[in-house]
Structures are given as structure tokens and as C-alpha cells.
Amino acid sequence: MNKDPDILCIGAMLWDVIGRAPRRMASGADVPGRIRHVPGGVALNVAVALARWQVSSAVLSAVGRDPEGNSLVAEAERLGVLTRWLCRDSGLPTDCYMAIEDSEGLIAAIADAHSLEEAGGTILAPLDNALAGWSGPVVLDGNLTEELLASIARDPRLSGADLRVVPASPGKAERLEPLIATRRGCFYLNRLEAEILAGRACPDAASAAEAVVGRGAARVLVTDGPNTAAEAIANGPTITVTPPKVTVARVTGAGDCFLAAHLAAELNRLPRDAALRRAVDASAAHVSGKDVP
Known part of the structure; x- marks a missing residue:
């Protein structure tokens, strides 16, 4: 673990607690299912996925010195993530994310990122x-506060970095406004997040990506569940790719898998359409319950 990183992932590193039921759930339902405790957080998820693509990544985050933090760091290192630059001296507990999924996807989630x-x-x-x-490259996670994201947009220490920005959830999409205003970075959004940033509803991923570019972003990738994904760029053509049909086994982390596959493809100098196809296929494989590559 003494090698230098290829990419920095800045944001959440925590434990995911994911409950999944094999059928549709109504509000207030109490059903049998499976509960998993796995390493999570957008920054860590992307770093782990990049490691599977043989890309070395370091996470900059806050992790407690509690037993949960110690085991989280050990597991991240086992998965190939560089952790030696973590902030672990804050005296704060390790963060946690809890989600409930059913056969149709995510029902609800709570992210406790107070330590971060x-x-x-x-x-x-x-x-x-x-x-x-x-x-x-630097992956920026929307779990960071709006103030810190705004500071990073102006930070001279990252003025030459290739920023890759992801909101973490629709509720945090508006935190990205300062980064859009700088006309820097590549944004990875789902359609709802793109609509929030665009300030209007959009019928599909392509129009949503173009709407965010119209707000000032230089480059935007938008996913839309099983529907066509798109990439729009300023002063260039929009491209689209339709995902393969898969049976949903999980949804949490699909966007992080998409970002990692796309970034790894670009590091290997794949053209735009091939990089988008690889990202869409990797995300679909994740949703189906497979890990790629």
C-alpha cells in the first residue's frame, strides 16, 4: 500500500447497511429479506470499483478511530484502496448509510455523514x-458540504486537477452549483439530479444532460435507470447508449460503478462512445448482482 495513487476520491467513506426484500414493499411493510453490512460511501465505492479496473485510488475522507472505523479501513485496504491519507484524528465516530431496497429498487435511505x-x-x-x-483525476462526492465544495472549486491546490463530480443523491444535487459556475469538471448525474440542476423536467437523459450543459457545465453524463444514458458536452454532439436488460438484484452503488468504469475507460484512452458503453454495461452488471471487470 505504499504505491502512489492514479486518482483521488474525496468524500464519504462509511459503512453501508442495506436491507433488501425480494418483492415489492408498501409503506410500513415488515417483510423478510437480507441485510448486508458492506463498505460504502461514494468516494470509497468509486475507489473500490476503480481497483477492480486496476486503477490505484486514494480516498480523502474522515474515518473514526472506533472499532467500526478500524475494520472499515482494513477492509478498504484489502479491496485495494489506498487509505494512508485519511483524516482519523477528529475524535468523531465512523459514518454510516442505511438503505431499504425491494424488487423494484430503492425505497428509502438515510445518510449519516456528520463526521465527514x-x-x-x-x-x-x-x-x-x-x-x-x-x-x-479527482472524484468529488456530493456528501461534502456545500461550503467545502464551493471552496474546492476555487482551491489553487486543485486548479490543475481533472474534476469528476457526483452528487451522491438528488437531495444533494444543488450542492454542485458552485462547481458548475466555474465551468470545470465532468458531472455524473441521474435524470432526477440533472433536472434539479437544470431547474426543469426533462423527458430523457439526453435532454437532461444538454440542459445542465446549458446551465454552464462543460461536460455531463446522465443515467436514467434502465433507459438510455447520455453524455453531452459544450460545443459538441450528444451521444447515447441504451443499457442491456437485466434483473434487478441491487441498486445501491450502481452510479458509482458507472463513474468508475467510465473513468477507467478514459484513462485507457477509449473514445467517448466506447467509454459510455463500458460505463453503462458495468452499471447494468452491478445492478444484476455481478462485479466487473
């Missing part, structure tokens, strides 16, 4: 020394 929010800019301290002058 309290740690704030201290998670960026390695950019002053060990990671100074970073100019490679």
Missing part, C-alpha cells in the same frame, strides 16, 4: 504536503 461534514477541509490537508501539486 464536521471534519470539513481538514480532509484536504494531504494536498499541502504528500499530495501537493496534484494534477490527475
Whole structure:
């Protein structure tokens, strides 16, 4: 674990508690199912997925020195993620995410990222020394506070970085406004998140991606569940790819898998359409219960 990273993933690193029922659930339902405790958080999910593509990633986040944090760090390292630049001296507990899924997808979720929010800019301290002058790709997670995201948009330590930005959830999409205003970065959104940033409803992923580009973003990728995904760029053509049909086995983490596959493809210099196809296929495989590659 002494190698240098290819990518920095900045944001949430926590435990996911995912309950899944094999059938549709009504509000207030109490049904049998499975509950999993797995490493999670957008930043960590992307880093783990990148490791499967043989891309070395480091996570900048806040993780407690409690037993949950110790086991989370150990598991992340086992999965190939670099963890030596984590903020672990805040005195705060390790964060947690809880979700309930049924056969149709996500029912509800709660993200407790209070330790990450309290740690704030201290998670960026390695950019002053060990990671100074970073100019490679940086995955930014919308679990960061709006103030920190706005600060990162102006941070000279990341002025040369290739920013890849993901909201984490529709409720956090508006936090990305300061980054759109800088006309920097590549944004990875689902259609609802894109509609929030565009300020209007959109009939499909292509129109949603184009609407966010119209707001000032340079490059936007939008997914829409089993429907066609799209990539729009400023002053260029929009491209689309339709996902393969799969049986839904899980939904949490699909967007993170999409981002990782797309970024890994671009690091391998695949053209736009091939990179989008790889991302869509990887996300579909994840939803079906498979890990790729």
C-alpha cells in the first residue's frame, strides 16, 4: 500500500447497511429479506470499483478511530484502496448509510455523514504536503458540504486537477452549483439530479444532460435507470447508449460503478462512445448482482 495513487476520491467513506426484500414493499411493510453490512460511501465505492479496473485510488475522507472505523479501513485496504491519507484524528465516530431496497429498487435511505461534514477541509490537508501539486483525476462526492465544495472549486491546490463530480443523491444535487459556475469538471448525474440542476423536467437523459450543459457545465453524463444514458458536452454532439436488460438484484452503488468504469475507460484512452458503453454495461452488471471487470 505504499504505491502512489492514479486518482483521488474525496468524500464519504462509511459503512453501508442495506436491507433488501425480494418483492415489492408498501409503506410500513415488515417483510423478510437480507441485510448486508458492506463498505460504502461514494468516494470509497468509486475507489473500490476503480481497483477492480486496476486503477490505484486514494480516498480523502474522515474515518473514526472506533472499532467500526478500524475494520472499515482494513477492509478498504484489502479491496485495494489506498487509505494512508485519511483524516482519523477528529475524535468523531465512523459514518454510516442505511438503505431499504425491494424488487423494484430503492425505497428509502438515510445518510449519516456528520463526521465527514464536521471534519470539513481538514480532509484536504494531504494536498499541502504528500499530495501537493496534484494534477490527475479527482472524484468529488456530493456528501461534502456545500461550503467545502464551493471552496474546492476555487482551491489553487486543485486548479490543475481533472474534476469528476457526483452528487451522491438528488437531495444533494444543488450542492454542485458552485462547481458548475466555474465551468470545470465532468458531472455524473441521474435524470432526477440533472433536472434539479437544470431547474426543469426533462423527458430523457439526453435532454437532461444538454440542459445542465446549458446551465454552464462543460461536460455531463446522465443515467436514467434502465433507459438510455447520455453524455453531452459544450460545443459538441450528444451521444447515447441504451443499457442491456437485466434483473434487478441491487441498486445501491450502481452510479458509482458507472463513474468508475467510465473513468477507467478514459484513462485507457477509449473514445467517448466506447467509454459510455463500458460505463453503462458495468452499471447494468452491478445492478444484476455481478462485479466487473
